[in-house]
Amino acid sequence: xxxxxxxxxxxxxxxxxxxxxxxxxxxxxxxxxxxxxxxxxxxxxxxxxxxxxxxxxxxxxxxxxxxxxxxxxxxxxxxxxxxxxxxxxxxxxxxxxxxxxxxxxxxxxxxxxxxxxxxxxxxxxxxxxxxxxxxxxxxxxxxxxxxxxxxxxxxxxxxxxxxxxxxxxxxxxxxxxxxxxxxxxxxxxxxxxxxxxxxxxxxxxxxxxxxxxxxxxxxxxxxxxxxxxxxxxxxxxxxxxxxxxxxxxxxxxxxxxxxxxxxxxxxxxxxxxxxxxxxxxxxxxx
Amino acid sequence: xxxxxxxxxxxxxxxxxxxxxxxxxxxxxxxxxxxxxxxxxxxxxxxxxxxxxxxxxxxxxxxxxxxxxxxxxxxxxxxxxxxxxxxxxxxxxxxxxxxxxxxxxxxxxxxxxxxxxxxxxxxxxxxxxxxxxxxxxxxxxxxxxxxxxxxxxxxxxxxxxxxxxxxxxxxxxxxxxxxxxxxxxxxxxxxxxxxxxxxxxxxxxxxxxxxxxxxxxxxxxxxxxxxxxxxxxxxxxxxxxxxxxxxxxxxxxxxxxxxxxxxxxxxxxxxxxxxxxxxxxxx
Numbered sequence: 001x002x003x004x005x006x007x008x009x010x011x012x013x014x015x016x017x018x019x020x021x022x023x024x025x026x027x028x029x030x031x032x033x034x035x036x037x038x039x040x041x042x043x044x045x046x047x048x049x050x051x052x053x054x055x056x057x058x059x060x061x062x063x064x065x066x067x068x069x070x071x072x073x074x075x076x077x078x079x080x081x082x083x084x085x086x087x088x089x090x091x092x093x094x095x096x097x098x099x100x101x102x103x104x105x106x107x108x109x110x111x112x113x114x115x116x117x118x119x120x121x122x123x124x125x126x127x128x129x130x131x132x133x134x135x136x137x138x139x140x141x142x143x144x145x146x147x148x149x150x151x152x153x154x155x156x157x158x159x160x161x162x163x164x165x166x167x168x169x170x171x172x173x174x175x176x177x178x179x180x181x182x183x184x185x186x187x188x189x190x191x192x193x194x195x196x197x198x199x200x201x202x203x204x205x206x207x208x209x210x211x212x213x214x215x216x217x218x219x220x221x222x223x224x225x226x227x228x229x230x231x232x233x234x235x236x237x238x239x240x241x242x243x244x245x246x247x248x249x250x251x252x253x254x255x256x257x258x259x260x261x262x263x264x265x266x267x268x269x270x271x272x273x274x275x276x277x278x279x280x281x282x283x284x285x286x
Numbered sequence: 287x288x289x290x291x292x293x294x295x296x297x298x299x300x301x302x303x304x305x306x307x308x309x310x311x312x313x314x315x316x317x318x319x320x321x322x323x324x325x326x327x328x329x330x331x332x333x334x335x336x337x338x339x340x341x342x343x344x345x346x347x348x349x350x351x352x353x354x355x356x357x358x359x360x361x362x363x364x365x366x367x368x369x370x371x372x373x374x375x376x377x378x379x380x381x382x383x384x385x386x387x388x389x390x391x392x393x394x395x396x397x398x399x400x401x402x403x404x405x406x407x408x409x410x411x412x413x414x415x416x417x418x419x420x421x422x423x424x425x426x427x428x429x430x431x432x433x434x435x436x437x438x439x440x441x442x443x444x445x446x447x448x449x450x451x452x453x454x455x456x457x458x459x460x461x462x463x464x465x466x467x468x469x470x471x472x473x474x475x476x477x478x479x480x481x482x483x484x485x486x487x488x489x490x491x492x493x494x495x496x497x498x499x500x501x502x503x504x505x506x507x508x509x510x511x512x513x514x515x516x517x518x519x520x521x522x523x524x525x526x527x528x529x530x531x532x533x534x535x536x537x538x539x540x541x542x543x544x545x546x547x548x549x550x551x552x553x554x555x556x557x558x559x560x561x562x563x564x565x566x567x568x569x
Contacts (some may be wrong), residue, residue, distance in 0.1 A: 013509050035385070042387070044402040110295035110299050113295075137317070171498065172454065175495045179461035221387060240392055244394065259394070259401075262395035266392070270389060
């Protein structure tokens, strides 16, 4: 975790000092626009979530928060099953991260480092998975899941979500491992490391940022997935499946409340891994 | 130079092969079989019903249009973001955190967020009203305004899914040795030349991953479209969903699924060929 500061010397800093002030202004303006672009829709859906029925239909609207109350949100949260759905979503997403990294990263490493018979067949299998809509995949599985007792459980949902996340994990880790020179590993072998030790001590630390990114993909894929989750659950719905069912007959301010609740955990999640991601990306170093 | 073939790669891929065999190949074969069976025995009836549907050609056109507009814009936007962020010396943490927030946002939620902006009494119309451009609430997301609806979906998709491209590209940028760019700078290469001649070629594996990932997802676009416009803007995945859930016709839904798969496979094959990286081209 501490190597990247030495590994990636900060050359940008000295260059920045030489940036003319006009270009600096342009850079900051561009960034301000991009940051606003990301944050403004979240702000507006939050206003919609807390504005209640009156807020949604007020005309014309002001961009400032007026008459916000927790009533709309508490009414929405009081609907039976919302909290349970949130827990189910978190369990399914957590299991998906675990399965997809444990299954996908070794495959990505094999694709990047070895040429072997069946390599292209495996790559095709991986891409084929990704190229197929999950919805159809879940339908024939319903029957066998009922038979195996996996139906209506977050574990069963996470299995389908892993089918979706695994190809990402394999593809992303493959390009990741391809970017790490094989000579580093060979040097470690020369100094008496076994293949496994060389991987753990040399490749893995360099690969951690990409693996973290892979884990985020897996989490996001599971968290966002609606269709298979709705098909494979009845009572133990995930949050998205639950919201989808409610959305059909709910007024606008409930829809915004649902959207806001879907957004908040992901904002917190990105915030929680931020330090780790930035540390391994070598960006946060002074 | 690839390593000598041994049992190791097989041991590494075995767990995922078994997993995908049970949870992907089996249902996949079932689906293809389903799409070709109607009544008894082999038949193309499902495909005929699919192609004969009113929304079919619209859905094909809309899906292709969305993909061709959204994916290139996302790559350009992500490259611009990555370049800007790496130039920062202060506030880089904060900027990157904010820019990666949409990474965790569900497509359903993204559609709802833009619905808050673009609905009839939403913030866009309020702003236009304040500027004196419209007299009262105007609907942008209805069947009468297909291009406005298309533009809204493009905005929501750009907003939601550019962050995934950004993360892959930044992870790739970190693996490019700084020395290459520094050497080019010493020889007098301008920033644009360094970007085009050094960064972009070395970023090819990451670009390939990002493009495959985004293009395939773009062909499956569904929840954003549904949240913003309902069925006013038919797309392929949406039609498959309707045939499956509302019409309870799994055969036609399977036909749509097979079609989406064929298109996605073709796009992936193109990327693999055009952006292939030979081992000796790597740093």
